């Protein structure tokens with residue numbers, strides 16, 4: 001099964017305690033599509049400016065990502081500048097330049113509307129809703145967002161969430177969206193807004209998935225070298241959706257397994273700046289780390 005994603009394609013400038021990168025490939029749509037492309041066919045809906053390097057378009061094509069929905073508009077590509085302190089769990093945005101995204105109206109190319117899996121990557125919730133209005137009876141709609149939109153476009157975001165099945169959101173942003181400090185209560189409140197699955201991303205502490213009757217926890221992979229957490233959330237969502245779409249199974253056990261594949265993919269992204277690690281990643285490495293994840297949390301039954 002294939003996946004339709006709308007999200008940002010960006011040039012990021014990032015500073016971490018371990019180094020800096022200027023105007024490198026980034027964006028929620030980019031990280032998501034690249035991660036998902038290891039598992040399923042991906043159609044990317046986004047916009048870039050005329051300054052977007054051909055090398056980056058070439059990379060996305062080399063991953064087999066369908067770029068018929070990637071518009072090239074007059075103007076400059078979306079730019080994001082952020083930095084991380086020693087607490088790599090929190091990105092500090094220094095600058096967001098929407099540029100070509102300001103006038104962007106997503107148009108689904110022919111053949112996109114009936115894509116069964118839809119991911120509304122982190123962009124203006126009004127644009128997320130425009131995409132939703134163009135798709136026909138998707139099997140699963142997942143969504144991500146961030147403080148920028150929770151603050152700035154709350155009403156539009158709440159409207160979008162009514163149509164969302166799965167929301168993947170950072171810990172701090174879950175609290176902000178729900179207006180509730182306790183994560184369990186925050187997840188319940190978010191479920192009341194629409195999503196029946198809420199996945200809370202907790203950086204180096206892993207993820208918590210809430211469904212109506214269960215909570216599922218996955219740790220983050222303990223890495224010795226974490227270089228740049230940018231894109232971890234979108235890569236996580238790409239691995240999760242990619243795996244779900246590949247198996248086309250929405251039972252809870254399948255969603256749990258997909259959450260682990262999302263965690264596996266995110267653990268690679270943070271090892272290097274931008275998409276550098278994903279560019280050289282092989283499917284064998286993904287499988288190998290999945291097995292390591294299993295070992296990480298394996299323990300025996302309770303002793304009598």
Ligand code: AMP
Pocket residue numbers: 008010011012025026027028031079080091096122123124148229230231232233234235
């Ligand atoms: P994350 O996976 O949460 O680390 O997302 C990082 C990516 O989100 C970066 O590559 C940025 O280009 C992108 N980004 C940051 N702010 C925004 C925004 N307001 N709208 C869309 N994309 C953004």
